[in-house]
Structures are given as C-alpha cells and as structure tokens.
Amino acid sequence: MKQFDNVSVLKQANVYFDGKCVSHTVVFADGSRKSVGVILPSSLTFNTAAPEVMELIAGRCRVRLQGEEGWTDFEAGQSFSVAGNSSFDIETFETVHYVCHFA
Amino acid sequence: MKQFDNVSVLKQANVYFDGKCVSHTVVFADGSRKSVGVILPSSLTFNTAAPEVMELIAGRCRVRLQGEEGWTDFEAGQSFSVAGNSSFDIETFETVHYVCHFA
Numbered sequence: 001m002k003q004f005d006n007v008s009v010l011k012q013a014n015v016y017f018d019g020k021c022v023s024h025t026v027v028f029a030d031g032s033r034k035s036v037g038v039i040l041p042s043s044l045t046f047n048t049a050a051p052e053v054m055e056l057i058a059g060r061c062r063v064r065l066q067g068e069e070g071w072t073d074f075e076a077g078q079s080f081s082v083a084g085n086s087s088f089d090i091e092t093f094e095t096v097h098y099v100c101h102f103a
Numbered sequence: 104m105k106q107f108d109n110v111s112v113l114k115q116a117n118v119y120f121d122g123k124c125v126s127h128t129v130v131f132a133d134g135s136r137k138s139v140g141v142i143l144p145s146s147l148t149f150n151t152a153a154p155e156v157m158e159l160i161a162g163r164c165r166v167r168l169q170g171e172e173g174w175t176d177f178e179a180g181q182s183f184s185v186a187g188n189s190s191f192d193i194e195t196f197e198t199v200h201y202v203c204h205f206a
Contacts, residue, residue: 007111009107009127009129012160
C-alpha cells in the first residue's frame with residue numbers, strides 16, 4: 001500500500017535537526033496519528049515519548065536502540081520498534097522515507 | 104484550515120535539491136493532487152511543468168518569477184502563482200512550509 005486513504009494531513013510539517021528530518025502528521029478517522037517523513041543522510045539521535053514503530057518505505061540505515069551495543073541494518077520494507085521514553089541512534093546511508101506508527 | 108480532510112497521502116516523499124525541499128503528495132477524492140512541503144533556508148530555482156500556486160503556511164521568502172527583474176517578499180498566509188513550463192527563483196530566509204496547488 002503506497003498511500004494512506006481517508007485521512008487528514010496537517011499542512012505544517014515537523015522539522016527536526018535543522019531539516020535533516022522532515023515529517024507531516026497524518027490523522028486517521030479514529031483520531032490516531034502517524035507521521036510520514038524523510039531522514040536525509042546523517043547520523044542522529046532521536047528521543048521518544050510514546051512507543052513507536054518506524055517502518056522504512058525507502059532507503060537504508062542502521063539503528064542502535066538505547067542500551068544496545070550493536071547496530072542493526074534496516075532497509076525498505078523493514079521496521080523497528082522503539083520503547084517510550086527512550087532513544088535510538090540512526091545512521092542513514094541514503095535518504096530514508098518512513099512511516100512512524102505510534103503505539 | 105490547518106489540515107486537508109478526506110484525502111490520501113503518499114508514503115514516499117518527493118525530495119529535491121539534496122533535501123532542501125521535501126514534500127508529500129496529497130490526493131483528493133476527485134483525483135486532483137496538491138503537495139505539502141517545506142523549503143529549508145536556501146536559494147533555489149524551481150522549474151514548473153503545470154501552472155501552480157504556492158501557498159505559504161509558515162515562514163518568509165522572496166521570489167522572482169521567470170522574466171521578472173525584481174524580487175517580491177511573501178510570508179505566511181500569502182500565495183504566488185507560477186505559469187506552466189516556467190521557473191522561479193526563491194530565497195527562503197527561514198524554513199518555509201507550503202501547499203503547492205496545481206492548476
């Protein structure tokens with residue numbers, strides 16, 4: 001599924017890390033939210049409030065969750081889960097397109 | 104109106120100028136499309152295929168349409184129109200959030 005249907009989308013984006021990460025918020029009929037975004041090639045640390053699942057739509061990266069020693073590679077079609085009130089390091093080797101699902 | 108309702112949104116973004124411009128495509132019930140995006144602080148030249156109206160949601164910029172000598176300032180709440188098969192120069196003084204309407 002290349003798109004979300006029957007949703008609302010906020011006109012104003014969320015811009016993080018001087019624009020290295022840009023996302024738009026999508027609101028579903030039940031009031032739940034996801035975001036669709038990109039992370040440009042970079043090495044960043046994201047903090048989470050709510051638990052989230054990052055689904056890669058395109059691109060490649062490696063990820064190290066808070067407390068982990070090693071990195072795990074991810075590519076288009078794969079997802080990784082992050083606990084709430086936590087963080088993860090991400091290195092994007094090429095521009096990553098993602099959907100962020102909040103739990 | 105801060106959002107578009109009852110639309111589809113493509114999961115994969117459009118990334119231009121090494122990420123200085125990132126947009127997501129929004130599809131309406133009648134099949135028409137708009138895009139919601141950001142332009143990071145930069146000086147860029149965009150080429151148009153179809154005629155378009157750029158509506159500024161947030162931020163400030165100045166614009167020079169193809170064939171114009173002078174620049175015109177625009178800020179949140181304002182729009183400018185660009186002919187098809189044309190171009191415009193844009194300098195964004197701060198991150199611009201926009202909706203692009205295609206004619």
